[in-house]
Amino acid sequence: MIDQAPQIFADDLTVGQVFLGQARRIGDDQFRAFADMTGDDHPIHYDDAYAARTRFGKRLAHGLLVMSMTALGATPISRQIEDAMVAFVEEGARFIKPVFVGDTLTSRFEVAAIDPKPARVSPWCGSMSASQMIEARSCSKGIIAIFCC
Numbered sequence: 001m002i003d004q005a006p007q008i009f010a011d012d013l014t015v016g017q018v019f020l021g022q023a024r025r026i027g028d029d030q031f032r033a034f035a036d037m038t039g040d041d042h043p044i045h046y047d048d049a050y051a052a053r054t055r056f057g058k059r060l061a062h063g064l065l066v067m068s069m070t071a072l073g074a075t076p077i078s079r080q081i082e083d084a085m086v087a088f089v090e091e092g093a094r095f096i097k098p099v100f101v102g103d104t105l106t107s108r109f110e111v112a113a114i115d116p117k118p119a120r121v122s123p124w125c126g127s128m129s130a131s132q133m134i135e136a137r138s139c140s141k142g143i144i145a146i147f148c149c
Contacts (some may be wrong), residue, residue, distance in 0.1 A: 020109070021108065056100075
């Protein structure tokens with residue numbers, strides 16, 4: 001029998017509480033899978049020579065690929081909020097720094113507010129050097145207060 005993690009509810013959380021996600025490397029395999037799924041095959045993501053001529057100097061990750069890494073459901077903490085989370089209803093982001101092929105991102109989920117209405121989430125993904133790359137906001141109906149990466 002597998003032990004289940006104890007469930008977390010609003011009463012168990014405090015504003016500012018942080019939960020870390022898993023470090024994930026963004027490489028060519030992820031770039032290709034994302035392009036296959038979405039059709040986004042812009043050369044800034046795949047062509048080293050093209051990307052070298054841009055202001056970034058090298059290949060960039062797709063913005064939506066980076067945003068997908070803010071998915072709370074893809075982290076271990078999601079198993080502890082299964083009984084509290086009802087539905088994901090909103091997402092927004094501001095890209096702070098570029099993410100390049102080969103970068104490793106680690107999600108960080110912070111409780112921004114505890115409100116009996118839809119949760120307010122202030123997530124971000126940072127590199128292994130802890131520099132902030134994306135600031136994302138999510139709302140999950142019924143979760144009462146949660147975070148995202």
